[in-house]
Amino acid sequence: MHQRSLLIAALLAGVRAQQAGTMEEEVHPPLTWQECAEGGECTEKSASVVIDANWRWLHSLEGSDNCYTGNTWDEELCPDNKACAAGCALEGADYAETYGITAEADALTLQFVKGENVGSRTYLMAEDDESYQIFNLKNKEFTFDVDVSKLPCGLNGALYFVSMDADGGQSKYEGNKAGAKYGTGYCDSQCPRDLKFINGEANVEGWEPSESDKNAGVGGHGSCCPEMDIWEANSISSAYTPHPCDSVEQTMCEGDKCGGTYSETRYAGTCDPDGCDFNAFRQGNESFYGPGNTIDTKSPMTVVTQFITADGTDTGKLSEIKRFWVQNDKVVANAESNVEGVKGNSITSEFCTAQKTAFGDDDIFAQHGGLEGMGDALESMVLIMSIWDDHNSSMMWLDSTYPEDADASKPGVARGTCEPHVGDPEKVEGASGDATVTFSKIKFGPIGSTFKAPA
Template sequence: MSPKLLYASLLGSLLTNAAVVVAQSSEAHPPLTTWKCTTADGCVQQNTSVVLDKDSKYAQGAAGSRTADDYAAMGVSTEDDAVTLYHYVSSGSGGALNPASPRIYLLDEGGEYVMMQLLGQELSVDVDYSQVPCGENGAFYLSEMEADGGGASGGAAAGQGYCDAQCQGYCCNEMDILEANAKANAMTPHPCQGDNCDKAGCGYNPYASGQQNLWATGGTVDTSKKFTVVTQFQGSGTLTSISRIYIQDGKQTPGGTISACNDGQGGLAGMGAALGRGMVLAMSIWNDPTQQMSWLDAGANGPCNIAESTPANIQAQHPDTHVTFSNIRWGDIGSTTTA
C-alpha cells in the first residue's frame, strides 16, 4: 500500500535536529510475554521482547546502547503481555509534544526476530483502539524480514533489516493483520514475486464492504473497549483463505474472509509460502500528512473526514493518541483462544 512510503519519510524527518544513536545488541529490550500454542499441549509462554526499528531517534541514552528510558522517550512501554505505542511524547522541555511514531519488532530470547510460521495456523491479539482517532493507524502486521536482521551492524537486536511490499528497505512479502483506528480497519495481504510486489494488496475493510457498524465506537465490535482479534490462515501446503474473527464480552463475530488475491505478484499462494517460511511481527502507530489516512477511514472506507484527520489536528485534539496490543498468541487453528 503506497501510503507506507509516507511512513518511511516520517521516520526520516524524526532524525532532524536530533543525534542518531546506532543501537548495539547490548541494549535493553523491553520484555513482552507472548505465547505459542498447540491443540495438544495448550499455550506455552515465550520469553520474548521488543526492539525499536533502527531508524528511530532517541531523546536519551549514550551512543552504542539504548535503555528502557529511551524506549519510553520514543513512545514504547511494556507491562507483562501488553505493549503500548504512543504517537506523541513530551520533549521534556516545557512539556512540548513531538511525534514519535514508533515501530517495533518481536525478538526471541536469543536476540533474533521471532519467525512466525503461520500457514495453517492462527494469530490472536487483544487490542485497545479507543484512543486511536481518525487519521491514525495502529498497525499490527507481518514482514518477511530475515531472522538475524540481514547481517547489518547490531543485527535484529538493533532493529535492523526492515522490508515490506512497498520496497521500503527492500522488497518482501507483507501481511497487514490490522491497519486500524477506532473508526475503521483493514486486513491486507501484499504478496511479492522477487521485487514485483502487490503494493495495493487485496484488502478487506468491513466499512467498505457494507458492514458500516461492524467495527465502530459503540458498534457490533465496540472499539471503545478492548477485544480480541483472531486471524486464521487456512490451508495445508497452500493458503486457501484468510479469515477474521472478533471476540468481545464472550461473543464471537465473523469479520470477513479473503479467498483470492492478485495472482500477478504471487496471489494467496505466494502469501502462504511466505507464511510457511516464517514472518516477523511488526507493530507501529503513525499518521498520514499527504492523504490523511483517507485510504483507510474516509469516503467509502470509513466515516472520517480530511479536516479532522490532519496530523496537526490530531496532535492538537488527541495528544494522548496511543494503541495497546496484548495477549499475543499464535499456533494451531482453534488453540489461541482456548482458556
Template sequence: MEFARGSLTLLLLSSVAPPVASQQAGSLTPEAHPPLWSLDCTARGCWWERGSVVLDANWRWLQKDGKNCYKDGDWDPAVCSDPIQCAKNCAAEGADYAATYGISVNRWQDALTLKFVTQGEYGSNVGSRVYFMDSDETYKIFKLKNREFSLDVDVSKLPCGVNGAVYFVEMDKRGHWNGRSNTAGATYGTGYCDAQCPHDVKFIKGAANSKDWDPKTATGRYGACCAEMDIWEANSQSTAYTPHPCTQPGLTKCDGVTCGDADQRYDGICDKDGCDYNSYRLGDRDYYGPGPGFTVDTSKPFSVVTQFDGTDSGDLAEIKRFYVQGGQVVPNSESSILGRNSGNSVTDSLCAKQKTKFGDLDDFTRKGGLAEMGAALDRGMVLVLSLWDDAAVNMLWLDSAYPTDQPKTTPGVLRGPCPGGKQSTPEYLRSTYPDAQVEFSYIKVGTINSTLPYNRRLGGSYV
C-alpha cells in the first residue's frame, strides 16, 4: 500500500476513553479471542488447524485504576510523564468484538466478517484491524517463500474509498512482550509495524510513543517500520497486491530520516511505494468489478490465490496471482500498458518497467526488490486482516486518479473507476455506507498448487 492506515479510529462519546494501544494487561474486561480455523495444505490434501484473531491494541481502552490514560487525542501527563512510566502505568482492556467493533466469525468458525461502522453502547466504531494467532499468547508466523497462500473473499458490500485488506507484516511473534513494560503482548494485539513506518502506533517495543505527540494528528515522534506484503487491498471496484521490502529485519523503531517521512520518503529503510499489481492501472479495465461484464465479478465471492515462486534456499523470483470463481480458474490480467509480453505477475523486471513507464522512482529495486521481500517471507510474518477508510488521500491511490495534480491520461495515474472527490471522503462514506463490510474465509497455506477452493460445509469436499 502507499499510505499509512492512520484513519482507522474508534469514535466514542466524550465520557468514555478513546481507543489506544497499551502495554499492560487489563483486568476489568475479559479478553476472549474469536476462533478462526485455517487449512494447511500439501499435495496430499488439506487439514484444518484451529486459530483465532486478536484486535489491535490501538483500538482498546487504556486505563489506570479505571481512569483514562489517553483522552481527547492526548496523553494524561499525570500517568504518562515519560514513555516507560506510561507503559508501566496503563493497561489495555479486553474487547467486545461483535457489539463494539463489528468483528464476528460464522458458526463454522471458518469465516471472518469485519463491519465498517458499528454502533455500540457508548458510540460508533469505524473499521478494525486483527491479527491471526496460533495460541492465546502468540501470533502465527507464516513462512511463505516457495509456498502459496489463498483465501475466499466477499467484497460485494465495499464501495469506493473503503479498503478490505489482507497482508503480512514482520511483527514479533509475542508482540514484544517482555514481562515488564509490556505484559499485554500479542494477547492484546501489541507490536504493530508496516512499511509506511506509522507514527500513530502509541507503544513501540514497550515504550509509549508520547514524545513530541501531536494531538491534532494523533502521531508521535517515532515510527514502527517493518517489511510488508500486501496480499489483497480491495473494494468492489479495484484491487492491488504489493510487496514492500525493507532493508532491516523485524520491527525498527525509526526516528528522522530512517522513517522516510515527507520529503525524505525515499531515504528511509522501507519501500513505501512498493511494486503494485493493479489490473486497472496496468491496462485492463474490464478485468475486475461488479457484474457479469467483468472477468472477476465482485458482486459474488471468489478465491484469491497468491504464489511465492522460488526455491527453499534461493531468492524469491516471482509473485503470481490467480482467482477461482464459479469453479473456474481465472488467470491474472496481463500488464498490457507496459507493452506486449510484459507478463501478468510481479517480477523484478516488470517492476522496473512499470516504474519507468509511470515515471516513478524505483525504490523497490533500491530496497532489494523480490530478494529482500523473500528474505522477510523466509524469516516469517504475521497475517493481518483489516477494514479501513483513508483520511489522508481518500483511497485514491487504490481506486481512482492519483496523484491529483497530474492529468488522468498520464500512464499510471488512473488506478480504478471511482470518481474520487467528496464521495471517497471518510465523512461521506461513514454516513452513506455504514453497513459496508467484508468477509474473509477459508484461509489456506501450503505448497505450490496445493490450495484449492475447499468447502467445509459440504462435508470437507473439494469444489
C-alpha cells in the first residue's frame, strides 16, 4: 500500500487530469452525414462517433487494477479527485461487443443492454477524428431519420445538442491526455453529478453510490451547460425541448447548488432543468404520434427541426423552433396544441409563457434566458445520440402520467399512454435488453436545404 501511495504521489506531481489507456486501440465507428447548401445540394462528410468517457473501463495507469468497479471507487487509487485523475486511465472501447453500438454508412444503431452494459451516449466526431463536430444551429435546419419501433415504454432514444468544448476540455486542463477522442467533457442542463470526471479531475470526493443503479452514483461536482433536446422519444411519446443556462459554456458546479435531477433542490442551479417542451400528447393531441397514429412509430420517419431567427441571419435572436415530419413520402406539419390558452405547433416565447401558465409550472425557462438565451448557446453545439432508462422517474415525464400522484385530467400531466412504473429500470432492463434505436441520414444546412417543405 505504501508503494502504491508513492506511485500516486509521483504521478500527481506531473499530471492532473484523466489519462488515455494503451491496452485497447480506440477506433471510432465511422458514420457519414451530409452538409447542405442553399438550393439543396449536399456534400457527404466522413465522420465517426465516440462513446462517452463515463462508460469506459477505468484502470490504474501503470497496470490493470480497476479504479472504478460497479458504482464505487478504489480508495487506494482514488483517495481524492486529483490523485485519481493522475493515476487512472480511460481505456479504448470495443463498441459492438461491449456496448452494442454499430454503424454502417450513415446509420448508427444503439442497443439498450449488451452483456453487463446498460445504455450508451455517443458524440459525433469531426473529420479530424480528434475533436467533436461543432454546429451553429441558428438560422439552420437539422434533419435525420429515426426508427423507434423497438423502443418500449420507459426507454429514451435521444438525439440532442449540448455546448461542450470541441476538444472535450483537453486544452483547458493541463495534463488531460484523453480529450474528445475518449469522450470527455460532457455537460447538460441537469448539471449531472454522476460523471466520473469533470474539468479534468475525478468526481470521487463526496461520491455516493446509487441504491438502484449498479453502475452509477452521485459525486460532489456537476457539469452544467445549455441543452437542446431535438429528440427524446420511444414508440409511445416524443418531445423536443430547449434548456437554457446562465452561461453558454460548460461550467462546474458544487453539490446541491447544481440543481437538476441529481440534487435535493431542483431549481438551485444556473440552468433550466425542465425546459420548454413540445410533446404532442401533453399538448392534448393524443392521436398524432405513436403506433398507428398520424406519425406511425411502427415505421421509420424523417424529423426536421428549424431554428428560425428574427432577422433571418445566423447571428440573429432565436425566435422559433419549428418541427416538420416526413413519413411515406408525405410531409406532415407538427401537431397543433389543443390545450386551452396555448396555441401553435412550434416553440416560441409566447408558446412557452402560455404553456407554463396553463400547466401551473414555475417559469424557470424564462428565469434562465428563455428562447433568446437558448439561441445564444446554439452557435456552438455538439451532437449526441444516446439510449437510456431513467432511475429517477422511470421516464414517466416523457410517456406516462407525471407527477404520478397528479390528476391525469389536469393540463400537462398526461404525457403518453404508458402505465405508471411500467418503465421502471429493473423491468425494462430485464424484459427489453434487445431494444434498439437507429439514427440515420443526418443532414444539416440552411433552412429549406435538407428537405422539401410544403408550398
